[in-house]
Amino acid sequence: STPLEKWLGDYVAKHHQTDFWVLERYPYEARPFYTMPCADDPRYTNSYDVFxxxxxxxxxxxxxxxxxxxxKQCGDKGVDPKDLAAYIDAFKYGASPHAGGGIGLERVVSLYLGLDNVRKTSMFPRDPTRLTP
Structure with missing residues (x-):
């Protein structure tokens, strides 16, 4: 989380009396090329974060x-479509609308328990400085 996200979390907690909230429709500029823009306003995306x-x-x-x-969106984001030709070509044969999300279970446990380090929630934590148990 960025310092701005932490500030926003403090603001939401103070003004809305909750520590659990969802932020949706992120600006187009803030999301990767593969995120679907909103049909009603392409300045925003069909995306969310849960805090x-x-x-x-x-x-x-x-x-x-x-x-x-x-x-088109590769071009908008400065990504060369030639570098992703195999990925993009797969969609030429038809793909259903799809979505997904990923939850950081260790982060949830760390916040729930009030731990000072997320590594304490995993038996074998991995990060750029530790790749083996």
Missing amino acids: MRGQEIMSGAQRVHTADLLT
Whole structure:
């Protein structure tokens, strides 16, 4: 979580008396090329983050499912579509609208228990400085 997300969490807790909240429709500029823009306002995306005690615990979005839109959005985001040709080509044969999200279980446990370090929630934590048990 960024310092701004933590500030926002403090603000929400103070003004809305909750430590659990959802932020949806992130700006288009803030999300990756494969995130679906909102149909009613393409400045925003069909995406969300779930926060607990000022920390993001889950992030998700609807994914782009057409090759043409993927190619356009690669260009918008400065990604060379040629580098993703195999990925983009897969959508030329048809893909259903789809979405997903990922939850950080260790982060949830750490926040729930009030631990000072998320590594304490995992038997074998991994990070850039520790790759083996």
